[in-house]
Amino acid sequence: MLARWAYISTNRLKAADIEERIQQIVNVSVPRNRALNVTGALLFTGRRFAQYLEGEPSAIDELRASILRDPRHEDVRTIASGAYSHRFFVTWSLAYTGPSQFVAEIVDRSLNDTLEKGDVSIHALVQILSEFSIGGRG
Numbered sequence: 809m810l811a812r813w814a815y816i817s818t819n820r821l822k823a824a825d826i827e828e829r830i831q832q833i834v835n836v837s838v839p840r841n842r843a844l845n846v847t848g849a850l851l852f853t854g855r856r857f858a859q860y861l862e863g864e865p866s867a868i869d870e871l872r873a874s875i876l877r878d879p880r881h882e883d884v885r886t887i888a889s890g891a892y893s894h895r896f897f898v899t900w901s902l903a904y905t906g907p908s909q910f911v912a913e914i915v916d917r918s919l920n921d922t923l924e925k926g927d928v929s930i931h932a933l934v935q936i937l938s939e940f941s942i943g944g945r946g
């Protein structure tokens with residue numbers, strides 16, 4: 809049985825050295841997620857993070873504990889969690905980091921819609937993440 813966890817959070821990193829700080833997150837996440845056999849995608853718009861993680865329940869619990877206490881973001885809102893039958897993603901990747909202001913605004917608007925509608929819009933979030941994801945879908 810697999811578990812998944814999807815959330816949207818609010819960025820607390822300052823604009824100055826943001827690319828470097830995101831790269832630090834990726835540098836830790838890629839080997840750790842691989843070791844835990846966790847796949848998914850992380851998206852960053854400048855204002856918000858959105859992430860989808862899937863894998864063994866114990867691995868997801870472990871990562872969730874780390875991510876929830878991470879001071880680089882706040883207001884972590886779960887969009888979906890719990891048991892799930894199959895993987896959407898074949899790897900874990902950084903899906904998008906917002907180099908384009910235009911795209912970032914569209915994504916932000918879509919994330920706001922998801923937050924307002926709650927659980928129903930997990931499909932919209934998976935859609936956004938997989939559209940931008942480099943690793944592709946499972």
Ligand SMILES: Cc1cc2nc3c(=O)[nH]c(=O)nc-3n(C[C@H](O)[C@H](O)[C@H](O)COP(=O)(O)O)c2cc1C
Nearest residue numbers: 833836837840841850857859871874875878880881
């Ligand atoms: C938005 C965001 C997403 C993150 N995603 C992951 C992730 O997918 N995998 C991971 O190992 N760490 C991720 N991290 C980093 C963890 O919060 C944590 O710093 C790191 O895993 C080390 O864990 P520890 O603080 O429990 O030692 C993320 C951090 C942030 C702010």
